[in-house]
Amino acid sequence: MPKMLKFLTILLIAAFVFSGVFNGAVSAQEKPTLRVFYGSVGDIAQDEAILKRWADENNVNVEIVYASQSATEYLAQLQQLLAARSTDIDLIQFDVIWPGILAPNMLDLGPALEASGMKDMFYPRILANNTVDGKVVGLPWFTDAGLLYYRTDLLEKYGFSAPPATWAELESMAKTIQDGERAAGNAEFWGFVWQGNAYEGLTCDALEWVFSNGGGSIVEVDKTISINNEAAIRAIERAAAWVGTISPEGVTTYQEEDARRVFQAGNAAFMRNWPYAYVLGQGGADGTQETAIKGLFGVTNLPAGDSGKAAAALGGWQLGVSAYSANPDLATQLALWLTAPEQQKERWLKLNNLPTMPAIYTDPDVLAATPWVADLVPVFENASPRPSTVTAALYNDVSVAFFTAVHDVLTKKKDAATAFEDLELELENLLGSEFSVGAPPPIE
Amino acid sequence: MAGNRNFSYWAGRIGFSALIVLIFLYTAFPFYWALISALKPESELIQTPATFFPQTITLQNFEAVFRNDAFLRGLLNSTVVSIVVVIAALCIGSFAAYALGRLKFGGKRWILYVILSMTLFPQISILPGLFTLVNQLGMYGSITSLMTTYLIFTLPFTVWVLTSFFRALPAELEQAALVDGCTPFQTFYKILLPLTAPALVTTGLLAFIAAWNEYLFSLTFTLTQPAAQTVTVAITKFTGVIARNEPFGEIMAASVVVTVPLIVLVLVFQRRIVQGLTAGAVKG
């Protein structure tokens, strides 16, 4: 036994020493190293190949740090690193809702953007969203917007000539198709699937319902808390009535992937989702995977509500430079290079990341390769941002309060009027005296 | 009468076998489900109703997992971290457990409570403090940080379990040793420690699994150093070929790959765990 103890002690020491070797393997290099903090970009190999090209041209080492897939964790990790003034990361990919939160710790890319001549090429709405008090926190890298997916074959089968233009139409079409398909033997067929879990995705979905019905966008740009209004209440009540009728009972736990799996298996007539689901439905990036709906579905803008206008929540990712970067100029150059039209086009064709510049959608190569995006240009152009810039650091709390209230209505714990009365009071307490309660602005 | 006993004998045998089968299915079915999910292409994975035997078998998920450097690196890191943590917890913990279980001194109750109370805080609420500490000790981004911090949850557990095992050992052995002129410390490592071998193996195994499964610390302390990340973190970073896509099949393939070493470990230590029978018999 003593021998064993000695052996164990030696092993222990050896392991510690080795562990030092494991992590400390930073060799002395002449080249500067840039570290990029990435979330989900898609095919990692393709992405690395693009970065490597720039790295080789500029004689720089570029290392990628992949962050957590969960957006909440991603932001928390990022905040922790920035708070520690870490020089470990230079270029940062961040969500469209974070410019307000990250602004204090990011470099102003405004001057560099001005000099590059790319400023007027981006969608103005996205660039405006990334600008906090005149400071350009990040460059729009790729975008996202809520879309309506529909089954072309089923629409034809049940005699509908076009996808639904209003929510009311969607309801009746979904009901007809669902009844018909169930009678035809598919017992698990549903009319409409969407994202009803209590999470950021529900904020997007519910914002679309509320906004398209003239119910405003929760907190308006002029600091008006507008959520407690008739139009918003009606919109949420309508959605709550879908649960268990045209949408499965379990939709209140669905996230993007849950909805996509149902739709892609051919078990739903309509789906609200982001553009990524299109590519997967057609068989993946190279189109080789078998799917039940290949060639049998289309995408269009979401239905309009009582306001007569449709709405799509704005998503997408930006590239910014950490204020604590040791190589801010290099990192800025990389950000500009990655968001330049050529690279955006390449990312769209290889990685299906949607461009943030309208001109790219009319590029002949793009039109030839992916004709379906051409019709969606207005959707991306008019996508509605969530109230993240006006609420800045408090956006998370606002969003949690909002999706919790909506989820309570969807799961029938509260009626919409009570939920939004409570929500209004909660937002008032949360946001403080600078914000005031008021009616949503009229839709122009 | 004899026939009767025969009947109850067979009924017992069949009932017992049924019980074994039931336990087997209960514990293994989800693992089987992970395995077949890893072997199915996505089109079959999402179809209703689910198939209990894959109709098309594809190895692309496993191929993707083994092509993923971060995952393989993670496996190695997890192995190193878990082994070191277990050895450290057992060495340090068995000392403490012997003192608490066999030696005479005041305040034992409080010491045990203090040790236990270290594990009463939720991991998340001590995380920011730990993050600062790890930074100050210069361990951020290295697996050393994990080896050290994992002791927070493995050590108290080890001490408590081993203390109870030490207490359960018969006193006569120790008396005999003392009569033979052994010091208490010699008694500890020459006589008592070997006797608790099965307990050490069992406790070690549980500690190993706890360390192997840890996620939050590893995520936080190695964020910017992918080379130091453990396998649980590597798996949660799997991305599909399209952003937003959760590659369920690949995650399942990875979970199968991660679980197999542990099953092998258990099979290897089978005999050790069985030895517990003889160790118990010594007690008399």
Next chain:
Amino acid sequence: MAVATTSSNAAVRGGSTLTKRQARLAMIMLAPTFFVLILVAFYPLVRTFLSSFTNEPFANPTAEVANVGLENYQKLLGIQIAPFPEGASLRDTMITGYRRVNTFELFGERYLFAAGDPMWIQAIVNTILFTIISVALEFSIGLLVALVVNTRFRGRGIMRAVMLIPWAIPTAISTVLWRYMLNDNTTGAMNALLSAFGLIEPSASIAWRSQYPLLSVILVDVWKTVPFVALLLLAGLQTIPTDLYEAGAVDGATVPQRFFRITLPLLFPTVLIALVFRTLDALRVFDVFAILLPNTTRSMATHNYEMMVTSYQYGYASATGVLIFIIIFAFTILYMSLFRVEVD
């Protein structure tokens, strides 16, 4: 821990020098444990405790931090019940910063029930229900499994390895697996099994996570943790000398008698340790809730997590952590006194 033998001391009646020597040795042997715990646990714990009295934000070292005394605790524990007649204004009735839990009627009067943090109150209820039910189930099933694999039969070695599978799959991953198995249609194994056995129609598939949230987490946690309990109990069973059973058999004790008179009492110390650690773990349950259930069904630890990483209120989250600590500590003391555990 109530262990049958407490007789080690018998050997050392030799005198006070020996006792002193033992005490000194004990200190030396405990030193490494204390060194490690002070190194890694002391600072974070103290820091959590101190920040619980402040409004410190998460990950923002430049922010000004003010001492707020017991404010965080008051918000966490505060509840309000007030008359709330039809037509009264919610804004005027409810304490500022509170949130409505519900409105109820009592003796023809309408009342408002509000709380400083309704989600936290709900999280406590969820967690305690979860703990009681899942720990009870884990022990019943775990004991059964331990007794079975302690019996000699062919294939026992494999069975002992198989038994550990659920524990061996990292929770973060097995919960993702279960999330899929609990799908609300027959792509999920649970609904597929039920409909394969003809217990439900596929169209009436159960939406486990939205209809039975607590049951879903209990199901997963019990599956996940039975191996841990079973292994500890198995180790305990093996320290029970076989000749005791033989003696019992000679005395004509039936199998149940032997189980209740010999096995269970001797197994008690092990049961107790397993019980303590399982309860403590269950009260801190995190992964299963975080991955399986939407934000609205929270456990105490996931609420703590959300307060920190979503709301960025480090001080408030710390107060939550301290309260969890206190609740868990109360449970520990309860166990210890309930079972009259003698630690000394």
